[in-house]
Amino acid sequence: MKRIDWNGLDEAGRAAALARPAQSRATELRDGVEAIVADVRRRGDGALRELTQRYDGIILDTLQVGDEEFAAAEARLTCELKTAIRDATDRIERFHRASAPVAVSVETAPGVRVERVLRPIRRVGLYVPAGGAPLPSTAIMLGVPAAIAGCRDVVLCTPVQADGRCDDAVLYAAKVTGVHRVFKLGGAQAIAAMAYGTDTVPRCDKLFGPGNAWVTEAKLQVAGDPAGAAIDMPAGPSEVLVIADEEADARFVAADLLSQAEHGPDSQVLLVSPSHALLERVGDEVERQRRALPRADIAAAALGESRLVHVRDLDQALDVSNRYAPEHLIVQTHDPRALLEGIESAGSVFLGPWTPESLGDYCSGSNHVLPTYGYARSYSGVSVASFQKQVTVQEASAEGLRHIGPCAATLAAAEQLDAHRRAVTLRLAAMDAIA
Amino acid sequence: MKRIDWNGLDEAGRAAALARPAQSRATELRDGVEAIVADVRRRGDGALRELTQRYDGIILDTLQVGDEEFAAAEARLTCELKTAIRDATDRIERFHRASAPVAVSVETAPGVRVERVLRPIRRVGLYVPAGGAPLPSTAIMLGVPAAIAGCRDVVLCTPVQADGRCDDAVLYAAKVTGVHRVFKLGGAQAIAAMAYGTDTVPRCDKLFGPGNAWVTEAKLQVAGDPAGAAIDMPAGPSEVLVIADEEADARFVAADLLSQAEHGPDSQVLLVSPSHALLERVGDEVERQRRALPRADIAAAALGESRLVHVRDLDQALDVSNRYAPEHLIVQTHDPRALLEGIESAGSVFLGPWTPESLGDYCSGSNHVLPTYGYARSYSGVSVASFQKQVTVQEASAEGLRHIGPCAATLAAAEQLDAHRRAVTLRLAAMDAIA
Numbered sequence: 006m007k008r009i010d011w012n013g014l015d016e017a018g019r020a021a022a023l024a025r026p027a028q029s030r031a032t033e034l035r036d037g038v039e040a041i042v043a044d045v046r047r048r049g050d051g052a053l054r055e056l057t058q059r060y061d062g063i064i065l066d067t068l069q070v071g072d073e074e075f076a077a078a079e080a081r082l083t084c085e086l087k088t089a090i091r092d093a094t095d096r097i098e099r100f101h102r103a104s105a106p107v108a109v110s111v112e113t114a115p116g117v118r119v120e121r122v123l124r125p126i127r128r129v130g131l132y133v134p135a136g137g138a139p140l141p142s143t144a145i146m147l148g149v150p151a152a153i154a155g156c157r158d159v160v161l162c163t164p165v166q167a168d169g170r171c172d173d174a175v176l177y178a179a180k181v182t183g184v185h186r187v188f189k190l191g192g193a194q195a196i197a198a199m200a201y202g203t204d205t206v207p208r209c210d211k212l213f214g215p216g217n218a219w220v221t222e223a224k225l226q227v228a229g230d231p232a233g234a235a236i237d238m239p240a241g242p243s244e245v246l247v248i249a250d251e252e253a254d255a256r257f258v259a260a261d262l263l264s265q266a267e268h269g270p271d272s273q274v275l276l277v278s279p280s281h282a283l284l285e286r287v288g289d290e291v292e293r294q295r296r297a298l299p300r301a302d303i304a305a306a307a308l309g310e311s312r313l314v315h316v317r318d319l320d321q322a323l324d325v326s327n328r329y330a331p332e333h334l335i336v337q338t339h340d341p342r343a344l345l346e347g348i349e350s351a352g353s354v355f356l357g358p359w360t361p362e363s364l365g366d367y368c369s370g371s372n373h374v375l376p377t378y379g380y381a382r383s384y385s386g387v388s389v390a391s392f393q394k395q396v397t398v399q400e401a402s403a404e405g406l407r408h409i410g411p412c413a414a415t416l417a418a419a420e421q422l423d424a425h426r427r428a429v430t431l432r433l434a435a436m437d438a439i440a
Numbered sequence: 441m442k443r444i445d446w447n448g449l450d451e452a453g454r455a456a457a458l459a460r461p462a463q464s465r466a467t468e469l470r471d472g473v474e475a476i477v478a479d480v481r482r483r484g485d486g487a488l489r490e491l492t493q494r495y496d497g498i499i500l501d502t503l504q505v506g507d508e509e510f511a512a513a514e515a516r517l518t519c520e521l522k523t524a525i526r527d528a529t530d531r532i533e534r535f536h537r538a539s540a541p542v543a544v545s546v547e548t549a550p551g552v553r554v555e556r557v558l559r560p561i562r563r564v565g566l567y568v569p570a571g572g573a574p575l576p577s578t579a580i581m582l583g584v585p586a587a588i589a590g591c592r593d594v595v596l597c598t599p600v601q602a603d604g605r606c607d608d609a610v611l612y613a614a615k616v617t618g619v620h621r622v623f624k625l626g627g628a629q630a631i632a633a634m635a636y637g638t639d640t641v642p643r644c645d646k647l648f649g650p651g652n653a654w655v656t657e658a659k660l661q662v663a664g665d666p667a668g669a670a671i672d673m674p675a676g677p678s679e680v681l682v683i684a685d686e687e688a689d690a691r692f693v694a695a696d697l698l699s700q701a702e703h704g705p706d707s708q709v710l711l712v713s714p715s716h717a718l719l720e721r722v723g724d725e726v727e728r729q730r731r732a733l734p735r736a737d738i739a740a741a742a743l744g745e746s747r748l749v750h751v752r753d754l755d756q757a758l759d760v761s762n763r764y765a766p767e768h769l770i771v772q773t774h775d776p777r778a779l780l781e782g783i784e785s786a787g788s789v790f791l792g793p794w795t796p797e798s799l800g801d802y803c804s805g806s807n808h809v810l811p812t813y814g815y816a817r818s819y820s821g822v823s824v825a826s827f828q829k830q831v832t833v834q835e836a837s838a839e840g841l842r843h844i845g846p847c848a849a850t851l852a853a854a855e856q857l858d859a860h861r862r863a864v865t866l867r868l869a870a871m872d873a874i875a
Contacts, residue, residue, distance in 0.1 A: 089850035096548040096844070103546045104556045104830075109539040113531040113805035121539045124784050126818050138856040174854050211818040225664060231676070235818035239666070256870070260863040267859040299858050345833065349559050356835040361863035364836060367848040370548035371832035383561050383646040383670035385830040395539075395820040397806035398780065400791040401799060409531070413802040415524035419609050421573040423734050424702040428695040428796035435689070 006276075006288055006308050011316045011325060023329045025241070025378055026271050026310050038222040042197040049203035056194040063165045063189075068205050070171055070187040075180055078173035090141060090178050093368035097149045100370030105153055105389035116405025120398040125155035129392060130199030130209035130234070131184065133163040134216050135191065137269070139172030142366060146373050146387065147213050148182025154392030159184050160199055160207055164191025192216075193223035200227035200234040211235040213387060215374060237387055241378030242271040245362060246331035246351075248322045248344065249287070251280040253337040254358055258283075259290035261335050261361055262311070263304055266295075270306030275329065277314045277322045284313045323347040330381040333362050350382045403436055441711075441723055444749045446760060458764045460676070460813055461706050461745050473657045477632040484638035491629040498600045498624075503640050505606055505622040510615055513608035525576060525613050528803035532584045535805030540588055540824035551840025555833040560590035563642055564827060565634030565669070566619065567649035568598040570626065572704070574607030577801060581808050581822065582648050583617025589827030594619050595634060595642055599626025627651075631658035635669040646670040648822060650809060672822055676813030677706040680797060681766035681786075683757045683779065684722070686715040688772040689793055693718075694725035696770050696790075696797055697746070698739055701730075705741030710764065712749045712757045719748045758782040765816040768797050785817045838871055 009022050044052040050068065057065050079087070109121040131147040134140055144161065151159050161184050163175050171189055179187055188206055190198060196216075202208025212224060212234050221240045227233030245265035249258050262274040278284050295304050316322045323344060326334055330350035338344065341356040348354060352375030353365050366373045376384035401409070410429040417425035444457050479487040485503065493499050514522070544556040566582040569575055579596065586594050596619050598610050606624055614622050623641055625633060631651075637643025647659060647669050656675045662668030680700035684693050697709040713719050730739050751757045758779060761769055765785035773779065776791040783789060787810030788800050801808045811819035836844070845864040852860035 085850055086854050089847045089854075092844075092847050093851060096552075099548050100544075100546050100554045104544040106541070109535075111535050111538045111805065113534050117531075117799075117804055119535045119805040121823075122780070127784060140855055142851055142855065229660060229664065231674070231813055231815075235815070241666070254870070257863075257867060260859065260866050264857070264859040264863040267857060294859075294862070298862075299856070304859065342835070345557070348831065349562060350829065351831055354831060354833040356833065357837075359838050359841040359867060360834055360836045361841075361848075361867060363848045363852055363860040363863045364552075364841070364844060365832070365834055366860060367851040368844050369552055369834040369836065370546065370554040371834055378666055380666075380670070381829065381831075383829070385828075386832060388556075388830060390825070390830075393820075394785065394816065394818070395823060395825075396783065396786055396789060396816075397800070397821060398789040398791060399795055399800055399804040399806055400777070401795045401804065402792075403794050406794040406796075406799070409527075409799060409803050412524045412527050413796075413798045415520055416528060416577055416802040417798055419521050419524075420575055420577065421734070422699070422702060424695065424699040424729075424739065425798040425801060427729070427733075428692075428699040428798045431695050432692060432794060432796060435691070 006291065006311045006313050008284065009312050009314045011314055011321065022312060022314065025273060034218060034222050038193045038219060038226060041193040042223060042226055045194055045197035045203065046201045050205050053190060053194055053198055053203060057165060057190065060192055061165050063169050065165065065189055068188050068190060070176060070189060074170065075176050078176040081173050082177055086174060087177060090145065090174065090181055094145050094149060094181050096368055096370040097145055098153065101150050101153050101389050106393060106395060114405060114408045116402035117409055118400050122396050122398055124394045124396055125157065126210050126392055126394060127156070128158040128207055128209045129156045130212040131159065131161040132195060132212065132214035132216055132220060133161060133175055134220070135164045135172055135175065136217055139163070139175050141172065141174035141178040142373065143214060144175050144178035145182055148179060148184045150372070150387060150389045151392050152183045153389045156392050158207060159186065160209055161187045162190040162195035162199060163187065165189035193219045196220055196223035196227060209234055213237040213374065213391070215240055237374065237391055238376055238384045239380060242273065243268045244273040244331055244377055245333040245335060246275040246277060246326050246329055247335040248319065248326060248338060249276060249278050249283055250319065250338040251283055252339050253283055255283060255286035255290045257358055258287045258337055259294050262291055263294055263298065264361065264363055265333065266304040266307035266311065267298060267300040270303055272307040274307065274311040275314060277316055277325050279316050279318050279322065281315060284315060288313055319344060326351065330379045332375045332377045332381060335362060352376050352381045352386050406432060441726065441743050441746045441748050443719065444747050446749055446751045446756065457747060457749065460708060469653060469657050473628045473654060473661060476628040477658060477661055480629055480632035480638065481636045485640050488625060488629055488633055488638060492600060492625065495627055496600050498604050500600065500624055503623050503625060505611060505624060509605065510611050513611040516608050517612055521609060522612060525580065525609065525616055529580050529584060529616050531803055531805040532580055533588065536585050536588050536824050541828060541830060549840060549843045551837035552844055553835050557831050557833055559829045559831055560592065561645050561827055561829060562591070563593040563644045564591045565644035565647045566594065566596040567630060567647065567651055567655060568596060568610055569651050569655070570599045570607055570610065571652050574598065574610050576607065576609035576613040577808065578649060579610050579613035580617055583614060583619045585807070585822060585824045586827050587618045588824045591827050593642060594621065595644055596622045597625040597630035597634060598622065600624035628654045628658035631655055631662060635662035644669055648672040648809065650675055672809065672826055673811055673819045674815060677708065678703045679708040679766055679812055680768040680770060681710040681712060681761050681764055682770040683754065683761060683773060684711060684713050684718055685754065685773040686718055687774050688718055690718060690721035690725045692793055693722045693772055694729050697726055698729055698733065699796065699798055700768065701739040701742035701746065702733060702735040705738055707742040709742065709746040710749060712751055712760050714751050714753050714757065716750060719750060723748055754779060761786065765814045767810045767812045767816060770797060787811050787816045787821050841867060842871070
C-alpha cells in the first residue's frame with residue numbers, strides 16, 4: 006500500500022491520490038456488448054441458448070429453473086446456511102420496511118388536496134452474479150426490497166455453473182425472498198433478455214444488481230434506450246475507506262481493508278489517519294493477514310492501487326473521505342458517532358470497532374447494493390424506494406380552484422401558454438354561470 | 441385527432457395506437473452535442489462565450505447575472521406576477537416539505553442499530569429553458585426542493601434573451617427560492633458547463649430540468665460519463681392522457697387536451713372514454729377552442745399525433761392508461777377517486793372537473809418535472825429526495841457482533857470470501873481474549 010502525506014500534496018497531487026483505477030468503456034467492450042444485445046433482441050431464446058453455450062460452456066434444455074430444482078437445491082444446503090439466509094433476510098426486511106417511503110396527503114390551500122401515492126414498478130429484473138463465487142447475499146439484498154415494494158413480477162437471472170445448475174444458496178435465497186422465476190442466464194445476454202424480453206424471459210421495466218464489466222456495460226446500454234429498461238445505478242469496482250485514529254485496533258482495520266481487497270484486483274481500499282503509528286501498524290498487519298488468505302493474490306493486486314493517507318486531524322480525514330465519496334466508509338475512532346454529522350458522501354457507514362463491513366454486506370439490515378466509483382456524491386444505495394414510483398395526485402374542489410386558479414392563470418400568462426390559462430379561466434367562468 | 445376503437449384492434453394495432461412519436465438520438469444531434477461538450481471541457485468560458493454568440497446571437501461580457509440585474513428584473517415585474525410566484529412557491533414548499541424523506545433508526549438485533557441519514561447533494565445544477573417562452577415555474581419547481589434538501593451550492597442556467605438579459609420572472613423566481621447564482625447560458629453548452637465546470641461555472645454533481653433535444657442529449661451524454669454528472673431523469677416531449685366518462689364536461693376536457701397540445705408540435709394528447717358521445721363532443725370542442733389560441737398552429741401539429749380512444753368501460757380505460765404510462769393523467773369521471781387505486785403508472789394525476797393540469801403545472805404544490813415518454817413505468821417526478829442521498833449507517837456493540845457476527849461469517853464462507861469471514865471471527869476471538 007502506498008503511503009501518502011495529504012498535507013505534502015498540491016491540488017493536482019491530491020486529485021491523483023484519490024483517483025480511481027481508470028474505467029473506460031473500451032470500444033471493444035462496447036461493440037461486443039452491442040452485438041450480444043442486438044442478437045438477443047433479434048433471435049430471443051435461440052440467442053440466449055447459443056450465448057450460454059459459448060460463454061458458459063453449457064447446453065441448456067430449459068432456461069428457467071424448475072420447482073424440482075429449487076427443492077433439490079434446498080435439500081443440499083446445510084441447516085446452518087439456511088438459517089443464516091433466513092436470519093439475514095429477517096433483519097434486512099426489518100430495516101427496509103422501516104425505511105420504506107410512506108403515502109402523504111396535504112391540503113395546500115382550502116379545497117386543494119395534494120397527495121403522494123406509492124406504486125410498485127410492475128416488472129423488475131434482478132441480476133445475481135456468480136463470476137468469482139455465487140452471491141446469495143445479493144439475491145436477498147434485491148429480493149427483499151422488491152417484495153416490500155409490492156412488485157408483482159420479479160425475475161432473477163444468475164449464471165449457470167459448470168454442472169448445469171444454478172448455485173443452491175442463490176436459489177434458496179431467491180425462494181425465501183419470494184422470487185420464483187429464476188433463469189440460468191449470466192452476462193450481457195441476461196441483461197438484454199430482461200430489458201427487451203424473449204419468449205421465455207419477460208421484459209422488465211427496471212434492472213437491478215451488480216456485475217462484471219460486460220453486465221455493467223449492458224445495463225448502461227439498455228438504460229440509454231427508451232425501448233430498453235431503467236437501471237438501479239451505474240456501477241464500478243467495490244471500495245472501502247477507513248478513518249481511524251491512534252486508538253483503533255490495527256488488526257481490525259487490516260481485516261476490514263482486506264475484506265474489500267479480496268473482492269477483485271480492481272477493488273480499492275484507503276486508510277486515512279492522523280496517526281503515523283497506526284498507518285505503520287496497519288500496513289504491517291495487512292501484509293501479515295493477507296498471506297493467510299485463499300484469495301491472497303487478488304488482494305495483493307487490489308492493494309497495489311490502494312493508499313495509506315496521513316492527514317492532520319479527523320476533520321481533514323472527513324474532507325478526504327467526502328472528496329473520495331466511498332461506497333463503504335468505516336470509522337474506527339475514539340468517538341466514531343461524533344464524525345457522523347460531517348459525513349457528506351458515502352454509500353454506507355460502519356461505526357466503531359465491532360462493526361466490520363461484513364455485517365452490512367450480509368446481515369445488519371442495510372443494503373449492500375451501493376454506489377461505487379464516486380457515485381455516492383449523487384446516488385444512494387438500493388432501497389424499497391428504488392422499486393417504487395412516487396406518483397403525485399391532486400384534487401381541487403370548486404372552492405379550491407377559486408382559491409388557486411388565478412395564481413395559475415397569472416403564471417400561464419407570463420409563460421405565454423394561453424391554453425393553460427384558459428383551462429382555468431373557462432372553469433371559473435363555468436362556475437360563475439352556475440352560481 | 442384520430443378516432444380509435446380499442447376493442448377493434450389486435451395486439452399490434454394496440455401497440456401502434458399508443459406509440460409515441462419516434463425519438464431517435466440521431467447521429468447528427470449526437471455528434472453536434474459531443475462537439476459542444478468537448479469544446480466546453482477544453483476551452484471553458486471562452487467556448488461558452490463563443491457558443492452563446494453563435495446560437496443566441498449575444499456577446500456576453502459576464503456570464504453570471506449580477507445583483508443589480510436581479511434587482512432590475514424584480515422592479516420590472518407586476519405586483520400580480522410577483523405575488524403569484526410567491527404564492528406558488530409557498531404551496532410547492534408545503535407539499536415538498538411534507539413529502540421529504542425522513543431519518544430512520546432501527547434496532548435490527550440486540551446491540552445492532554441501523555440508520556438512514558439524509559445528506560444533500562452538495563452541488564446541483566438547474567436548467568430552466570426559455571426556448572418558446574421562459575419558464576419561471578420551472579425555476580420554482582427545481583429551486584424549492586433543492587432548498588428543502590439543503591443543497592449548499594445551487595447553480596441555475598437559463599438562456600439569454602435577444603436583449604442580453606435573462607427573463608425577469610425567471611430571475612425573480614430563482615431569488616424567491618434562494619438561488620442566487622444564475623448564468624446566462626442555454627442549450628448543450630449550459631449542461632456541459634455545469635457537468636464539468638469552467639472558471640466561472642462551478643462543476644455540479646447532479647443536473648435537473650427539462651429542455652429541448654440538444655439539452656436532453658447533452659444530459660444523457662454527461663450522465664454516461666463517470667467524470668460527468670448525474671441527471672434527474674431522461675426526458676421526452678410532454679404528454680397528457682385524459683380518462684373521461686359520459687358525465688364529463690366536454691369543454692373542460694378539450695381545454696385540458698389543448699393545454700398540453702400547445703406545448704409543442706411533438707406533444708401528445710390522448711382521450712380515453714367508454715362514451716362515443718363524449719369522444720364526439722370533445723373532438724368538436726377541441727377544434728372550436730383551438731382556433732382561438734395564439735399557438736393554434738403548434739396545437740394543430742400536436743393534435744395530428746393524438747388520439748380519441750374508445751374503450752369498453754373505465755377498467756379498460758385504466759388498462760390503456762397504465763400501458764401508456766402518461767406524464768399527466770387527468771380523470772374526469774363520475775367518481776374519479778374510485779379509479780386512483782387502479783392507477784399504476786403516471787407522473788402526476790389530476791382528479792375531477794375542477795383540477796385542470798395547469799394547477800399542477802404551476803401551483804397546486806406538486807412538482808411539474810415529471811417522467812415522459814413512458815418513463816413513468818419506472819421513474820418518479822422530481823422531489824426533495826432527488827436532491828438528497830440516503831446514507832445507511834450501522835453500529836454494532838460487542839454484544840451486537842456476538843448476535844449477528846456468526847450469521848455474517850456463515851454467509852461469507854458460502855460465498856468463499858474468507859477475508860469477509862475473518863473480519864468477523866478475528867473480532868469475536870479478540871472479545872473472547874478480553875473476557
